[in-house]
């Protein structure tokens with residue numbers, strides 16, 4: 001079975017760091033978000049198609065240099081085709097059924113049970129659903145008592161939302177659904193295609209564990225905490241020469257001697273934390289420098305950025321080579 005990973009978005013909510021690095025390559029709990037997403041796939045999935053667009057060459061280069069645990073093939077789009085257009089563009093690569101993944105979902109999904117649900121009900125698809133307080137930024141499902149989806153509305157107003165169960169960004173679909181994607185240049189799968197599939201039976205698969213759309217800085221850091229706390233990355237202890245507490249994921253080429261960790265920190269390739277620097281709930285990206293006695297708290301420090309000695313970076317995203 002193959003998975004299709006939608007990975008072509010601009011990641012606007014994570015700017016300015018996504019001006020330099022596509023969202024899916026931001027390291028959390030020690031490895032890029034994309035690799036955690038691929039970890040959701042069950043063993044029966046033996047390959048993934050990455051529907052890329054924005055910064056497609058960076059993604060292709062990265063996966064070639066760091067092969068994921070299953071083979072991946074990039075199918076780039078010259079211009080953004082939308083989520084439905086991306087599926088149609090990659091359709092020749094898909095299996096029947098195929099797994100559809102958004103590339104910024106960090107969640108506890110029992111993918112085996114999801115596949116079993118799809119096999120047992122025989123409809124055209126199964127969509128994982130997460131229950132959230134405010135469903136308005138998402139696709140929202142209304143469910144029949146047997147969990148068949150009877151209504152699906154993309155980004156309704158809060159008042160108009162038919163429930164609090166939203167598209168969690170992981171699904172299994174019969175290949176035939178791709179033939180229902182209109183041939184317009186740009187097509188939204190959620191807005192223009194899914195509602196028309198409901199008559200052919202689409203079922204919800206309710207998640208009851210952790211789920212996060214890691215598309216904003218705060219949510220990305222919350223997802224990182226979950227990944228660390230559930231043992232999916234990093235270590236419990238801090239590296240030799242540093243003090244404080246883990247969990248932490250420090251690249252072997254990073255320098256952290258004399259720094260203090262407050263937990264849930266990724267320090268990527270060639271980055272450094274100076275003596276007396278403090279980092280907690282943070283991502284310090286490749287080649288970034290946190291000078292002595294500086295503080296990074298609940299923040300993302302972009303590639304090659306610099307936090308000057310004694311400065312505090314709190315609840316911020318620093319772009320590539322930014323200075324604070």
Ligand code: GTP
Pocket residue numbers: 006007008009010011012013014023051052053077080081082083086101102103104215
């Ligand atoms: P924001 O700009 O911050 O909203 O992030 P985003 O660009 O990732 O958009 P969003 O989270 O709404 O997209 C959901 C998923 O679809 C993400 O995994 C995107 O990478 C992906 N995606 C969105 N638009 C396209 C597209 O035109 N082509 C492809 N291949 N993927 C897309």
